[in-house]
Amino acid sequence: MKRTPQSIRFLINRYCSSSIVTLSIFSILVLLTIIISLRHPSVVSQSSLSSTKASTFLSDNEESLPELPRLAYLISGTKGDVGSLKRLLLAVYHPRNYYVLHLDNDALDSERLELAKYAKSEKVLREFRNVMVIGKANLVTEKGPTMIASTLHGIAILLKQAKWWDWFINLSASDYPLMPQDDILHIFSYLPRDLNFLEHTSNIGWKEFQRAKPIIIDPGLYHSKKSGVFWAKEKRSAPASFKLFTGSSWVVLTRPFLEFCIWGWDNLPRTLLMYYTNFVSSTEGYFHSVVCNHKDYQNTTVNHDLHYIRWDNPPKQHPMNLTIDHFNDMVHSGAPFARKFAKDDPVLDKIDKEVLRRSGNHFTPGGWCRGSHLDKDPCKVYGSPDAVVPTPNSKRLENLMMKLLESENFRSRQCK
Ligand SMILES: *[C@@H]1O[C@H](CO)[C@@H](O)[C@H](O)[C@H]1NC(C)=O
Ligand SMILES: *[C@@H]1O[C@H](CO)[C@@H](O)[C@H](O)[C@H]1NC(C)=O
Numbered sequence: 032m033k034r035t036p037q038s039i040r041f042l043i044n045r046y047c048s049s050s051i052v053t054l055s056i057f058s059i060l061v062l063l064t065i066i067i068s069l070r071h072p073s074v075v076s077q078s079s080l081s082s083t084k085a086s087t088f089l090s091d092n093e094e095s096l097p098e099l100p101r102l103a104y105l106i107s108g109t110k111g112d113v114g115s116l117k118r119l120l121l122a123v124y125h126p127r128n129y130y131v132l133h134l135d136n137d138a139l140d141s142e143r144l145e146l147a148k149y150a151k152s153e154k155v156l157r158e159f160r161n162v163m164v165i166g167k168a169n170l171v172t173e174k175g176p177t178m179i180a181s182t183l184h185g186i187a188i189l190l191k192q193a194k195w196w197d198w199f200i201n202l203s204a205s206d207y208p209l210m211p212q213d214d215i216l217h218i219f220s221y222l223p224r225d226l227n228f229l230e231h232t233s234n235i236g237w238k239e240f241q242r243a244k245p246i247i248i249d250p251g252l253y254h255s256k257k258s259g260v261f262w263a264k265e266k267r268s269a270p271a272s273f274k275l276f277t278g279s280s281w282v283v284l285t286r287p288f289l290e291f292c293i294w295g296w297d298n299l300p301r302t303l304l305m306y307y308t309n310f311v312s313s314t315e316g317y318f319h320s321v322v323c324n325h326k327d328y329q330n331t332t333v334n335h336d337l338h339y340i341r342w343d344n345p346p347k348q349h350p351m352n353l354t355i356d357h358f359n360d361m362v363h364s365g366a367p368f369a370r371k372f373a374k375d376d377p378v379l380d381k382i383d384k385e386v387l388r389r390s391g392n393h394f395t396p397g398g399w400c401r402g403s404h405l406d407k408d409p410c411k412v413y414g415s416p417d418a419v420v421p422t423p424n425s426k427r428l429e430n431l432m433m434k435l436l437e438s439e440n441f442r443s444r445q446c447k
C-alpha cells in the first residue's frame with residue numbers, strides 16, 4: 032500500500048482553521064481559499080494556480096504528503112520482564128523512533144545487563160543507535176509518586192539524548208501494539224504536532240475521597256528497598272488554586288508540552304509535581320492536571336489514551352488480561368496499542384501473525400525492510416527509515432482519529 036493523502040487531512044484543516052483565532056481577516060480569507068480548494072480541487076481553475084506553489088500542494092503526488100513524525104517511547108518493566116520487553120521492542124521498533132528501556136529497582140542487575148547487551152549486539156539496533164537502556168534503576172512504588180518521577184526521568188533522557196521527536200509514548204511490558212509503526216507514523220503525519228492524547232475528566236467522583244483527600248508518603252523516595260506507601264491519618268481538602276483532573280495513566284504527549292513540564296519556566300508543572308508527591312496514583316493525574324490548568328495547553332487535548340483496555344464490571348485494581356476472545360474487538364477498535372497481556376499469551380502470537388506480520392525474534396516489517404518477503408527476516412536487509420508503507424490497519428487508526436477530532440467529540444471533551 033502506498034502512502035496517499037488521507038481523508039483525515041480535511042478534518043485537520045478544520046481544526047487548524049478553528050484554532051487560529053488571532054489571524055487577520057486577510058490571512059483567514061487566504062486560509063479559507065486554500066481549505067476550500069483542497070476540499071473541492073475542481074472549483075479552482077487550473078490556470079489561476081498552475082504557476083504558483085499551490086498547485087504542487089493540491090496534487091496527489093508524494094511531495095504533497097506531510098512530513099513523517101518521530102516517536103519517542105519509554106518502555107518500563109520490572110523483575111522477570113526482560114523477555115516481554117524484548118518482544119515488545121521488536122514489535123514496536125522503527126528506525127525513525129527512539130526507545131528508552133527501564134527496568135525498575137526490583138529487577139536484577141543481571142537482567143538489566145542482559146537487556147543492555149541485547150541493544151548493543153543486535154545488528155539493526157546498533158546501526159540506528161536509537162535504543163537506550165537506563166543503567167541505574169529507579170525504585171518505583173506502585174501508586175506512589177516515584178512512578179511519575181521515573182516517567183519524568185525517562186522523558187528527560189529522551190529530550191537530552193535524542194535529536195528530535197514529536198510525540199512521547201508510555202508503554203509497559205504488558206502492553207502490545209495493534210498495528211505496525213508504519214501505520215502509526217503515516218496517520219500521525221497528518222496530525223497537528225501539538226495534539227496531546229490523554230484520557231481525562233475533572234469529574235473525579237469517588238476518587239476525591241479515595242485519591243485527592245488522603246495524604247500518602249512514598250518510602251521509595253528515600254529508602255532503597257521497595258515497600259508500600261504510608262497513609263497519613265490527616266486528610267486534606269481539595270485544592271483551590273488549580274483544578275484536579277484524573278484519567279488513564281497511558282499517555283501520548285507532545286514534545287513542546289513535555290519541555291514545558293520538564294524545563295519548568297512556568298511554575299505550574301513544578302507546583303503540581305510537589306502537590307502530587309503526596310497523592311495516591313499520581314500518574315493518573317499529573318499530566319492531566321498540568322495540561323488542563325494552563326491556557327496554552329488546554330486546547331490541545333484529545334480525550335483518549337490510544338489504548339484498548341478492558342475493565343471488569345465493577346472495575347478491579349488492574350484491567351482484564353486480554354485473550355484470544357478479545358482479538359476482533361481490540362483490532363477493530365482502531366487503537367494503536369492494547370493492554371494488558373499476560374506474558375506470552377497466545378493472543379500475542381495471533382497479533383504478530385495477523386496484524387504485525389512478525390515472526391519469531393524478528394522486527395515488525397515495514398517500508399524500511401528491504402529483504403524479500405520470502406526471507407525469514409526481511410529486515411536483515413534495510414533501506415531508508417523514511418520509507419513508510421502503510422497497511423490496511425492504518426484505515427482503522429484513521430477512522431478512530433476522525434471520530435476523536437469530530438467537533439462533537441473534540442472541543443466539547445477538552446478539560447471538562
Ligand atoms: C507510564 O508507564 C507505566 C508502565 O510502566 C505506568 O505504570 C505509568 O503509570 C505510566 N504513566 C505515566 C504518566 O507515568
Ligand atoms: C481555547 O478554546 C477556548 C474555547 O474554544 C477559547 O475561548 C480560548 O481562547 C482558547 N485558548 C487559546 C489559548 O487558544
Ligand SMILES: *[C@@H]1O[C@H](CO)[C@@H](O)[C@H](O)[C@H]1NC(C)=O
Nearest residue numbers: 205351352353371372373374
Ligand atoms: C493476568 O495475568 C497475570 C500474569 O501476567 C497473572 O498473574 C494474573 O493472575 C492474571 N489475572 C487473571 C485475572 O487471570
